[in-house]
Amino acid sequence: MLYHLQYSRFNECSVLIEWPELINEDILKNILNFKNKIENSHIKHLLEVINTYSSILIIYKRAIDNVNDEILRLRDVYSGLSGLDISIDKTWHIPVCYDSEFAVDLDQFSKAKYLSNSEIIRLHSQTIYTVYFIGFLPGFLYLGGLDSKLFFDRKSTPNLSVKKGSVAIGGKQTGIYPQDSPGGWHVIGNSPIDLFNSNNKTPCFIKAGDKIQFKPISISDYNSIKESVCSSTFDLNSLLQ
Amino acid sequence: MIKVIQPGFFTSIQDKGRFGYRSNGVPVSGAMDLYSSHFANALLGNPDDCATLEITMVGPTLQLCKPTTIVISGAFMNPKLNGKPIEMNTIITVKSNDILSFGRVEKGLRCYLAIKEGFKSKVVFNSRSMYTNITSAVRLKKDDIVDYLADNQVSPSFNAHVKFNDSVLENDFLEVFKGPEFDKLSLEQKNAILNKELKVSKFNSRMAYQLLPLVENYLKPILTAPVLPGTVQLTPLGQLIVLMRDCQTTGGYPRILQLTEQSINNLSQKSTGSILKIRLKD
Numbered sequence: 001m002l003y004h005l006q007y008s009r010f011n012e013c014s015v016l017i018e019w020p021e022l023i024n025e026d027i028l029k030n031i032l033n034f035k036n037k038i039e040n041s042h043i044k045h046l047l048e049v050i051n052t053y054s055s056i057l058i059i060y061k062r063a064i065d066n067v068n069d070e071i072l073r074l075r076d077v078y079s080g081l082s083g084l085d086i087s088i089d090k091t092w093h094i095p096v097c098y099d100s101e102f103a104v105d106l107d108q109f110s111k112a113k114y115l116s117n118s119e120i121i122r123l124h125s126q127t128i129y130t131v132y133f134i135g136f137l138p139g140f141l142y143l144g145g146l147d148s149k150l151f152f153d154r155k156s157t158p159n160l161s162v163k164k165g166s167v168a169i170g171g172k173q174t175g176i177y178p179q180d181s182p183g184g185w186h187v188i189g190n191s192p193i194d195l196f197n198s199n200n201k202t203p204c205f206i207k208a209g210d211k212i213q214f215k216p217i218s219i220s221d222y223n224s225i226k227e228s229v230c231s232s233t234f235d236l237n238s239l240l241q
Numbered sequence: 242m243i244k245v246i247q248p249g250f251f252t253s254i255q256d257k258g259r260f261g262y263r264s265n266g267v268p269v270s271g272a273m274d275l276y277s278s279h280f281a282n283a284l285l286g287n288p289d290d291c292a293t294l295e296i297t298m299v300g301p302t303l304q305l306c307k308p309t310t311i312v313i314s315g316a317f318m319n320p321k322l323n324g325k326p327i328e329m330n331t332i333i334t335v336k337s338n339d340i341l342s343f344g345r346v347e348k349g350l351r352c353y354l355a356i357k358e359g360f361k362s363k364v365v366f367n368s369r370s371m372y373t374n375i376t377s378a379v380r381l382k383k384d385d386i387v388d389y390l391a392d393n394q395v396s397p398s399f400n401a402h403v404k405f406n407d408s409v410l411e412n413d414f415l416e417v418f419k420g421p422e423f424d425k426l427s428l429e430q431k432n433a434i435l436n437k438e439l440k441v442s443k444f445n446s447r448m449a450y451q452l453l454p455l456v457e458n459y460l461k462p463i464l465t466a467p468v469l470p471g472t473v474q475l476t477p478l479g480q481l482i483v484l485m486r487d488c489q490t491t492g493g494y495p496r497i498l499q500l501t502e503q504s505i506n507n508l509s510q511k512s513t514g515s516i517l518k519i520r521l522k523d
Contacts, residue, residue: 013502021464051264057469
């Protein structure tokens with residue numbers, strides 16, 4: 001299916017393409033197909049393409065001579081999308097320890113939502129989430145699919161330091177902090193997996209379009225995974241089973 | 242190599258930026274005032290991806306351990322070689338163990354030191370630009386050492402006729418395109434922002450500049466969408482935030498305006514309290 005898209009100049013060197021402002025898997029597939037096609041269309045002076053829930057930003061190496069001509073070229077690429085080139089998405093099983101040692105906001109969350117801790121953990125870890133894009137911080141995954149029972153407004157005052165690996169809920173979203181960072185989400189667990197590794201040529205092993213599911217683990221499992229992650233002996237492929 | 246004797250207020254290694262990793266959430270970074278850093282590189286005949294030192298507000302004292310040539314461009318900070326004042330925007334020949342020092346800024350905010358063939362710090366994801374959790378440090382500190390190639394030849398300048406354009410330091414207006422959410426602004430909001438005197442707040446950094454005063458705002462946040470250096474966001478509290486080179490790759494506040502590339506350079510040279518106006522480009 002082709003959508004009615006809005007094309008506009010963003011600055012001298014970039015063009016923004018917008019889909020209907022929705023979090024929707026069909027839109028995501030369409031966006032990723034288009035992005036892939038643009039990257040393989042030998043467009044002159046193309047620098048990079050970034051996507052979010054409902055936009056693509058196409059960035060060129062230099063100022064665009066004629067924006068209207070460039071938009072026509074992009075429309076041509078879009079109209080040639082077959083809709084058949086769907087890649088096989090991977091599902092990553094991300095271990096998360098929901099123990100109170102890490103889940104600093106879980107008790108408060110449970111009181112505010114009238115849900116037991118174990119019910120929160122069950123709801124959070126039974127969903128298969130879709131990775132829409134990576135933004136905010138290097139390696140921060142924007143995930144869709146959080147159970148509406150777990151929707152919870154962000155804290156009115158953000159914490160100055162949320163620990164690396166923290167698994168948290170904010171508004172209608174859930175995510176994992178890839179590094180220590182200020183943040184206003186409610187922390188309910190921690191994952192020992194490195195989502196961003198600047199020693200790797202491909203720093204994020206998860207990409208837009210992939211799926212993830214959280215897998216509850218004990219503290220002792222957490223510690224042993226953490227140890228193998230730190231010594232670089234952890235096999236990421238084991239997360240696919 | 243250079244040895245940092247005093248680091249100054251905030252001195253970091255920056256090239257033209259880190260490209261191709263924004264889909265992993267990695268900011269572009271790079272010199273805040275790309276015009277001045279490019280100018281300094283060009284005068285030395287350097288390739289345009291050579292790393293320079295970005296020197297902010299109060300300059301460092303550096304020992305240059307090998308002979309080379311340098312150019313200093315951008316903000317004026319009273320540069321001296323072995324205690325003697327040296328010219329800006331001119332090729333300066335340096336001998337082994339010369340001491341290069343800078344004072345407090347007198348015009349502009351950020352000054353660029355380019356060196357023949359560039360500084361040779363570690364490349365991470367195609368760039369030497371320092372950024373938190375990407376490079377091992379975000380700024381130079383006392384006793385740091387940064388390598389460069391020795392160059393005994395006094396090379397003639399290929400670009401000696403090129404004159405530094407002072408407007409990057411002097412312009413008190415920013416040229417902007419309409420942002421994707423510009424049309425959602427009310428007439429009152431547009432009038433409060435365009436062609437009015439705005440002041441640079443104390444919240445200004447490589448990541449973002451806040452401009453004052455607050456603008457009354459009822460616009461709702463948007464679904465998280467792409468942003469670039471130069472994107473002007475309007476927050477629910479009415480803050481005007483101009484994103485700069487170290488900004489995140491995506492954001493959820495309405496993107497009401499977009500600075501031209503040259504205006505990002507201009508704003509980079511403004512410090513707390515500077516007054517400027519925003520002009521719509523077309």
